[in-house]
Amino acid sequence: MxxxxxxxxxxxxxxxxxxxxxxxxxxxxxxxxxxxxxxxxxxxxxxxxxxxxxxxxxxxxxxxxxxxxxxRAVAPRTALAMIESREALGSNTSDVPVRFELTVAPDDAPAYRVEIRQGVNLVELPDYRPRGIVVVEYQPDRPWKVRIVTRPTPAWEERAAGARLDSVPGPAMRNDPPExxxxxxxxxxxxxxxxxxxxxxxxxDLFGHDGSGAAPNPSVSSSSSSSYSSSTTTVTSATGTVTLGPGRSMLDHGELRKAVESLTQDGDTRQALTVVVQDRLLTVVFSPTGVRTAGFDPRLLPFDRVAALVEEARTGLGVDSPRSWQLIADGVGGSLALRVTVTGDRGSGSLEADGQGTVLRRNGS
Incomplete structure (x- = not known):
């Protein structure tokens, strides 16, 4: 042939x-x-x-x-094929997937080489030995679609028993040609x-409503910084701080008032929960936006009394060599209350005052 x-x-x-x-x-x-x-x-x-x-x-x-x-309208055709090689791919069931390389010899077309995969019962695997002749079915319009017929008709079984085929050289077509x-x-x-x-x-929708691809501004908080006369002001949705430059103090005339106004400018009427004043630092904790809580307007602090309260705490509480001071204004209780604390080498002391700056009690060291 x-x-x-x-x-x-x-x-x-x-x-x-x-x-x-x-x-x-x-x-x-x-x-x-x-x-x-x-x-x-x-x-x-x-x-x-x-x-x-x-x-x-x-x-x-x-x-x-x-x-x-x-x-589906094209009926499969039957032909003889010779097993060039086989390789069992392994399985945990009785049907073993096997890779076959076949030489298919149609009656009315040239022979060709093809590689297929087909499940074979483990008991019948020895019947499919290399150089053995089998009966196959293939699609004439898709010759790589080949299937070994496990139960051929008596006529084809007789032809396979007496047939001798030669190998076809060259590459083998695959059942599913690669892209x-x-x-x-x-x-x-x-x-x-x-x-x-x-x-x-x-x-x-993905990168912001302005279509520029920039990330949207945060909805929870925003911050800004500015400087005036060697001072730094930082405002967020929760807090505001003012830090004075070297050589300046919140006890200087008008300094504390100016610092508070820098945090409440542009008509900002947010209430404060707590105001903490130190020598060169002012911190205001604002009430949450949209939440009703007790608070006070930080602009109503008794600015003219702060320096006198600090001086009285330094000299009248018996604190030895006072080194630092701190004023806390608290409006959480419903009314404004002031507390001035001084710290020295051997302890600390404090005094409490009302919203007008009138001393109510003293706590010595």
Whole structure:
């Protein structure tokens, strides 16, 4: 018998490349839309991510109905084949997946070499030895679709028993020929373009309403800094601080009032829970926005009495060599209360005053 090898089929067709590109695009759009929708909480993006694969799958099924109908209309043909090699791939069941390399010899076409995978019962595996002749079925329009017939008709079984076939040189066709590099590249390109399209179309929702791609401003708090005469002012939604430069003190005339006003400028009428004053540092803890809590207007502090209260605490509480002082104004109890504490080498002392700066009690060291 004269045997001629045929080349393996190629699946790189314009239709196949276009299908790979569309498939990649659908995957990129659906994944990006679903993940982005979950991150930003946008229901349309989530619906798009879930619905697109179903719609694409339905369209693909409808478009391939004619091709599948034609394939079913082509009846498989029977031929003899010689086992070139076999390799059991292992299994935990009685049916073992086996990779066969066959030389298929159709009656009305050139012989060709093909590689297939087929499950074989473990008991029957010794019957499929190399150089053995078997009966196979194949699709004439897709010759790589080959299946070994385990129970051939008596006529074909008789032909197989007395047949002698020669090997076909050359590469073996595979049951599922691999995609070309061009197809893989177009699929990847479609995936990237689909993802980029979603990010571009919904950029206002994903990256901020101004469409500039900049991150939105924080909704919980914001901060700003400014300097006046070697002083630093920092304001957030929860606190405000003023730090004086070297050589200056909150006890200087008008310094504390100016510092408080720098934190409550531009008509800011937020109430304060606590005000802490130290020699060069002012800290104001504001009431939470939108929450009704007891507080006071920090601009109503008895500024003219602060220096006198600190001096009285330094000299009238018996604190030895006072080194630091601190004034705390508290409005949580409903009325403004002041407490001045001084610390020295051997202890500390404090005095308490009302909102007008009148001393109510003293606690010596």
């Amino acid at each position: 004269t045997i001629t090898a045929v080349a393996p089929p190629s699946r790189t067709t314009p239709a196949g490349l276009a299908l790979g590109f569309l498939t990649g695009g659908a995957i990129g759009v659906s994944l990006t839309a679903f993940i982005s929708g979950c991150v930003v909480g946008k229901a349309p993006l989530i619906v798009l991510g879930l619905a697109l694969p179903a719609v694409y799958g339905l369209l693909f099924h409808l478009c391939t109905v004619p091709r599948r109908s034609r394939e 070309s590099r061009a197809g893989g590249f177009l699929t990847l390109l479609g995936l990237l373009l689909g993802a980029a399209g979603v990010l571009l179309f919904f950029r206002a």
